[in-house]
Amino acid sequence: MPRGIEALTLGALLAAATAAAAAPGCDKPVYLTFDTGHMGVAPLVAQVLQRQQVKATFFLADERTLDDGSSLDDEWAPWWRARAAEGHAFGSHTWSHAVWRADQGGGAFTVQPTAGPRSGQRFTLDEAGYCAELRKPAERFEAMTGQKMLPLFRAPGGKTSPALLAAARRCGFEHVGWAPAGFLGDELPSDRHPNSQLLARALRDIRAGDILLAHLGIWSRKDPWAPAVLEPLVEGLKQRGFCFATLRDHPQFAAWAARPVGR
Secondary structure, eight states: OTGGGGGHHHHHHHHHHTGGSSSSBSSSEEEEEEOSSTTTHHHHHHHHHHHTTTEEEEEEOBBBBBTTTTTTTTTTTHHHHHHHHHHHHHEOTTTEEEEEEEEGGGGEEEESSSTTTTTTEEOOOEHHHHHHHHHHHHHHHHHHHHHHHHHOOOOGGGGGOHHHHHHEEEEEEEEOOOOOOBBOOOSOOOOSHHHHHHHHHHHHHOOOOEEEEEEEEOOSSSSOOTTTTTTHHHHHHHTTTEEEGGGGTTTTTTTHTTSSSTT
């Protein structure tokens, strides 16, 4: 099973059934989302989105990049400003890509970041510490772009617990998973899951209301998913009558997205 599928909720499935109300004039919406990664394909992703006039939702963490910088450093600030000016939407992916591993007593959590100075280490965060992980990307995004991030987050790997989700809501963030068919497979090894296979599967299985998941660069995949799959996927979905919306317009998240971040 792809990682994070267990994070799907009944609410998300019910929302998919009513997704036709997501955006005016959009009868069969899908919600394309990107998590940060090594950023190697980020410029190509931006070109495809511009060419296809598609708006997406990005979830931001400060992850290591191909040039040993990080995805939210000053080098990438102009790229994020450009995406914000284009009207995309943005949420938190935790600052250090902190993967939840276990609940601890007293409302604390064991996490294991994959970015930052404590990458690979397991340690405990209390609720305030986890809230800080969620808020820091929002603060950095506003400093880079002058815009507010949505009060939405995606837990790294989709790994959550009821206690973690409740803690995140108390500090103002609602979790966003993805649909089973929306797992676009760019994290999978390309020798066993070639781009052609991933494209065919996505075009076959995606349904209206699905939240789609991809990344701005995956270290382990030798044949990059984007733009090889991204552009034909967008074109193929359009040909099948689908349209693209951001999570600002998703029936499950629209009301929450209208709230001030971190409240």
